Amino acid sequence: MGWYSYDEGRERQAELQRVIARKRASGEVFEALELPKAKGKLVRTFWAKAWCSHLESYQDYENRLPRGRSYLRRGGVYNLLIEDGLLTAQVAGSALYEVSVKIQPLAKEDWVQIQAGCAGQVSSLLDLLAGKLGEGVLKVVSNPESGLFPRPGEIRFSCSCPDWAxxxxxxxxxxxxxxxxxxxxxxxxxxxxxxxxxELLAGGAQATLSGLSALEAGLPGEDLSALFGIELSEEVPAPSISSKEPGPGA
Ligand SMILES: [Zn+2]
Structure with missing residues (x-):
């Protein structure tokens, strides 16, 4: 990692923009992460805010995270992809870096515990996704040890820059x-x-799935996926049968 004068820094940025333009011209997808237009808060909704405050609550991270915020503001994150347990992106710094973050998927037994803790208290997917939750559910999902958010030991990251460790x-x-x-x-x-x-909804996955098909019958498909903010064309996983299995203590 070198030190650059202001002019050198600008030159490198310009060179990087040329590299990105060339990639785009050759048909490569290079999508900049869109940030909120308004100045002020970077995120506004429940899960986004809870994600940030969870990560910021760890001492290991609290010194290192803030510079990510300002870096993001400068608009250098491209092709950010979220999959099961994996984030990948390209970040424009003094060069174009490949970043990947592996997050251990929630353990099955933890998910079963969370489901049990929320049983009968989450009435709709819309409320759940909007974070309109009762105090009991909030406590369960945001518990730093047993809630929905990953602990530092479950997060592994790498970057192609020289400073990533x-x-x-x-x-x-x-x-x-x-x-x-x-x-x-x-x-x-x-x-x-x-x-x-x-699977967190009152009545369990079965009721949810039949509720979805009832809704589907009454609404055009595209409206439904907009309503839930999820891709309905994706295969819906089979309802979990875990609630019928005897618990570990049985
Ligand atoms: Zn890096």
Missing amino acids: DMCKHVASVLYGVAVKFDSDPALFFRLRGVDPS
């Missing part, structure tokens, strides 16, 4: 960039943790 600003900017994505589509948070949010 110490959580570089590129990794930090991706961790905040993810929250920006959660703002527009909170279902992505559950996707990242590898769980189906409808």
Whole structure:
């Protein structure tokens, strides 16, 4: 990692923009992460804010995360992808860096515990995704030890920059960039943790699925997916049968 004068820095930025333009011209997808237009808060919704405050609550991270926030503001995060347990992105710094963050999917037994703790208290997927939750549910999902958010030991990151081992600003900017994505589509948070949010609904997955088909019958498909902010064309996972299995103590 070198030190650059203002002019050298500008030159490198311009060179980077040329590299990006060339990639785009050759047909490569290079999508900049869209940030909220208004100045002020980076994120506004429940899951996005909860994600940020959870990560900021760890001493290991609190010194390193803030620079990711300002880095993200400068608009250098591209092609941010959220999959089950994996984030990938390209971040423009003094070069174009490849960032990936692996987040251990929520353990099955933890998910079963969370489901039990929320049983009968979450009435709709819309409320769940909007974070309109009762105090009991909030306590369960945001418990730092047993809730929905990953602990530092479950997060592994890498970056192609020379400075990555110490959580570089590129990794930090991706961790905040993810929250920006959660703002527009909170279902992505559950996707990242590898769980189906409808399994938290009162009545369990079965009722949810039949509720969905009833809704589907009455609404045009595209409206429904907009309503839930999820991709309905994706295969709906089979209802969990875990509630019928005897618990570990049985
Ligand atoms: Zn880096």
